[in-house]
Amino acid sequence: MTQAANRLDQEFFAADTLQVAKGLLGVTLIYGDCAGIIVETEAYKDDPASHFVTRPNKGAMLAENYGHIYIYKIYGMHHCLNFTTEKQGVGAVLIRALEPTAGVERMRQRRGVARVVDLANGPAKLFVALGLDPALHGRRATEVFTLLPPAGPVEIGFSSRIGISRATHLPWRFYVRGSRFLSRREP
DNA sequence: TGGCCGATATGCT
DNA sequence: GCATATCGGCCAA
Numbered sequence: 608m609t610q611a612a613n614r615l616d617q618e619f620f621a622a623d624t625l626q627v628a629k630g631l632l633g634v635t636l637i638y639g640d641c642a643g644i645i646v647e648t649e650a651y652k653d654d655p656a657s658h659f660v661t662r663p664n665k666g667a668m669l670a671e672n673y674g675h676i677y678i679y680k681i682y683g684m685h686h687c688l689n690f691t692t693e694k695q696g697v698g699a700v701l702i703r704a705l706e707p708t709a710g711v712e713r714m715r716q717r718r719g720v721a722r723v724v725d726l727a728n729g730p731a732k733l734f735v736a737l738g739l740d741p742a743l744h745g746r747r748a749t750e751v752f753t754l755l756p757p758a759g760p761v762e763i764g765f766s767s768r769i770g771i772s773r774a775t776h777l778p779w780r781f782y783v784r785g786s787r788f789l790s791r792r793e794p
Numbered sequence: 795t796g797g798c799c800g801a802t803a804t805g806c807t
Numbered sequence: 808g809c810a811t812a813t814c815g816g817c818c819a820a
Contacts, residue, residue, distance in 0.1 A: 649801065656801070662816060683813030685802050701801055731802055770801055790802095 615754040617747065620674035620690055624650045624698030627690070629781050631700060633757030638737045641713055643705030643727055646786040651689075653697040655773040668745070670697040676751060678744040685731035686741055690748045703769070703780070705733045706788040713738070729790040764793055 615634065620627055628650040635644050651657040651669070658666030658679065668677055669691055677689040677699050692698040705727035707714055714726045714736040727733035743751055762784040767775050769791060782789050 651801075658801080661800085665816070679801080680815060681800060682802050683800095683815070685813095687801065689801085703801085729803070768801070772800085 617674040621694035624692040628700045633761035635755040637753035641710030646783040647704035649701040650779040656771040687730040
């Protein structure tokens with residue numbers, strides 16, 4: 608099977624947000640000359656912590672489409688990458704951490720840190736490491752990125768979402784168990 | 795139009 | 808572990 612035929616397509620994102628968030632773990636994300644394996648994601652639907660609720664204007668996109676790129680700026684200086692989900696409902700998945708697999712030197716230049724483990728272990732870090740552009744907001748994920756499914760089974764861990772003050776009881780953060788590239792150590 | 799707050803990262807103790 | 812930089816989006820007034 609060719610790489611192109613194996614790629615995730617638009618309809619991958621049509622499913623329930625939690626399914627998509629888990630399904631993205633182990634996926635290789637390729638952008639330009641850099642690539643990494645997605646090892647940490649978070650799901651946002653129409654819960655109290657979601658931008659659909661807290662930023663109804665901008666966050667309306669979570670309901671309007673699926674498989675599109677949603678980029679937001681936080682704390683004045685950091686950008687984060689999401690993919691919208693659910694053909695019918697409301698949702699997006701935040702990409703929180705990558706295990707770099709290609710273009711490591713390029714990522715190092717952009718990030719200015721030495722250790723590979725520090726290049727993309729956080730949502731704003733991976734945004735910089737990949738050299739993403741806020742203008743990608745609204746584009747189709749599958750047009751901008753190449754997304755290759757995991758080679759084998761992925762062991763999934765979960766926890767509450769990070770950095771939020773509302774709906775902290777929801778276990779909607781997902782990660783690859785045992786990965787050294789997470790934004791936080793697993794429990 | 796002003797003020798509050800945040801899906802963060804970093805550096806220092 | 809904790810302080811803090813830094814500013815867009817949102818809403819109250």
